[in-house]
Amino acid sequence: MFTIQSNYQLKEETEALIIGLFNESKPLKGVIKEIDDALDGAIRDLMRDGDIKKGYKEISSVHTFHKIGAKRLYFVGLGKREKLTFMKARDAFGALVKQVNRARLEQMTVLFDTFMVEELSVYDLARALGEACSLASYQLIDYKQKENRPDAMLRHVSVFFNNEEVALKEGLEVGYTFGEGTNFTRSLVNRPGNLLTPTDLAAEAVELAKQYGMEYEVLEKEDMERLGMGGILAVNQGSDQPPKMIVLKYRGKEKWEDVLSFVGKGITFDAGGISLKPAKGMEEMKSDMGGAASVLGAMKIIGELKPDVNVLAVIPSTENLINGSALKPGDVITALSGKTIEVKNTDAEGRLILADGVAYAKQLGADYIVDIATLTGAVMVALGDVATGAITNNETFFETFLEAAVDAGEYVWRLPAFEPYYDLLKTSDMADLNNSPGRLAGSITAGLFIGAHIENTPWIHLDIAGTAYGSKASDLGPKGATGAMVRTLAILAEQFKK
Ligand code: BES
Ligand code: MN
Numbered sequence: 357m358f359t360i361q362s363n364y365q366l367k368e369e370t371e372a373l374i375i376g377l378f379n380e381s382k383p384l385k386g387v388i389k390e391i392d393d394a395l396d397g398a399i400r401d402l403m404r405d406g407d408i409k410k411g412y413k414e415i416s417s418v419h420t421f422h423k424i425g426a427k428r429l430y431f432v433g434l435g436k437r438e439k440l441t442f443m444k445a446r447d448a449f450g451a452l453v454k455q456v457n458r459a460r461l462e463q464m465t466v467l468f469d470t471f472m473v474e475e476l477s478v479y480d481l482a483r484a485l486g487e488a489c490s491l492a493s494y495q496l497i498d499y500k501q502k503e504n505r506p507d508a509m510l511r512h513v514s515v516f517f518n519n520e521e522v523a524l525k526e527g528l529e530v531g532y533t534f535g536e537g538t539n540f541t542r543s544l545v546n547r548p549g550n551l552l553t554p555t556d557l558a559a560e561a562v563e564l565a566k567q568y569g570m571e572y573e574v575l576e577k578e579d580m581e582r583l584g585m586g587g588i589l590a591v592n593q594g595s596d597q598p599p600k601m602i603v604l605k606y607r608g609k610e611k612w613e614d615v616l617s618f619v620g621k622g623i624t625f626d627a628g629g630i631s632l633k634p635a636k637g638m639e640e641m642k643s644d645m646g647g648a649a650s651v652l653g654a655m656k657i658i659g660e661l662k663p664d665v666n667v668l669a670v671i672p673s674t675e676n677l678i679n680g681s682a683l684k685p686g687d688v689i690t691a692l693s694g695k696t697i698e699v700k701n702t703d704a705e706g707r708l709i710l711a712d713g714v715a716y717a718k719q720l721g722a723d724y725i726v727d728i729a730t731l732t733g734a735v736m737v738a739l740g741d742v743a744t745g746a747i748t749n750n751e752t753f754f755e756t757f758l759e760a761a762v763d764a765g766e767y768v769w770r771l772p773a774f775e776p777y778y779d780l781l782k783t784s785d786m787a788d789l790n791n792s793p794g795r796l797a798g799s800i801t802a803g804l805f806i807g808a809h810i811e812n813t814p815w816i817h818l819d820i821a822g823t824a825y826g827s828k829a830s831d832l833g834p835k836g837a838t839g840a841m842v843r844t845l846a847i848l849a850e851q852f853k854k
């Protein structure tokens with residue numbers, strides 16, 4: 357994808373020469389001045405007349421009429437110089453890459469120096485570009501007989517830079533790898549429920565494990581019965597598809613210690629069960645395995661980058677449907693942790709399967725647990741599609757996690773876990789826990805329900821119901837699956853090496 361060169365010359369041939377433009381009125385200098393001279397002052401005139409724009413994320417393309425080797429110039433508006441962050445640079449590159457793909461160009465040449473600012477390292481700026489090249493080229497896989505969308509064309513990016521070649525190369529490669537891991541997640545999440553059953557999800561996970569030489573294990577229904585996984589079994593009752601408890605182990609250390617564990621919700625379709633969801637928009641519930649897919653995307657990145665940490669992935673997976681044997685409101689079940697649960701609402705199924713997921717992760721030696729799930733509609737009310745909601749029982753672990761989220765350029769916001777919220781879970785006359793205590797603090801009680809099966813192991817819960825699946829396109833991809841938290845989880849693992 358990338359080649360790195362130095363000493364850009366005007367005769368360099370390219371379909372698109374990419375130039376970063378900050379919102380400042382300095383006289384043109386350096387390469388831009390040379391290009392302007394070659395074009396008889398056209399750049400200066402176009403800037404003066406507002407045909408080349410400097411506002412953040414404004415992209416202006418200008419034909420050179422073959423006066424230099426580049427056929428076109430693409431100016432990427434970057435806004436105020438002091439405001440450029442990793443996130444903003446990545447999104448601006450994303451807007452550019454989308455436009456370049458729309459123009460069906462296969463190649464572009466980036467003048468990297470024109471994007472440099474003091475506050476951003478070469479590595480991070482390169483990572484922003486690498487990530488954007490992958491993410492903004494992502495295309496939805498559809499099942500139409502006739503291809504009516506142009507393929508993303510961008511295949512080759514030349515980057516000119518006269519400095520720190522190692523940091524540039526590493527940043528581009530790491531960024532691209534992160535993008536590809538995220539796109540892998542997106543493709544799983546976008547897959548329809550009939551084409552991605554728990555069996556299919558397990559097959560995908562096993563293939564990934566084999567590809568990267570990870571250990572794996574897939575528990576079948578009989579194993580779950582033997583072990584006492586009452587949560588996932590209860591949800592699975594209403595489905596004709598067999599449930600799977602999928603386990604991947606990445607060993608980056610000699611001993612299986614300091615194990616970081618990711619537990620992802622793998623509901624391949626959530627109709628709600630007997631507490632049936634309304635028909636409108638229900639098709640989006642094919643995305644209810646978003647947590648599982650994010651875990652797999654992160655494992656893919658980890659498999660590529662091979663950090664020296666131990667990572668355990670656990671994915672409980674089943675459909676949540678209705679048949680004559682389906683779980684009923686009022687049923688009392690026993691989770692793997694031994695705790696009993698009164699199922700007040702069969703649509704609060706994510707927490708039931710995750711209760712077993714986290715308890716099983718503990719049995720397999722998890723020292724730190726992050727669970728991730730499209731868990732509640734309530735988190736969308738609270739945080740919209742902007743930020744992922746989080747809950748934790750451990751300040752230090754959460755600090756480390758937040759640093760990873762900042763580095764990854766993903767928004768996370770923590771919800772409180774005060775004692776009285778726990779009391780809401782203990783409102784069943786019949787069992788230890790109530791799986792659906794009501795609308796108040798819905799995202800918090802859902803998260804704490806999972807935590808109740810973990811006790812003291814450092815734990816972070818991530819609710820991606822608002823962030824995993826978008827109803828509109830962004831600079832980094834089309835509408836549909838976003839691959840939320842994939843990059844954060846991967847960076848968390850990388851930085852875990854202590
Ligand atoms: N999968 C849903 C949550 C969800 C909603 C994800 C919208 C993405 C978009 C989850 O299983 C669910 O149904 N949650 C219920 C819980 C309630 C019954 C306590 C909800 O949020 O309404
Ligand atoms: Mn549900």
Ligand code: ZN
Pocket residue numbers: 623626644703705706730731
């Ligand atoms: Zn669900």
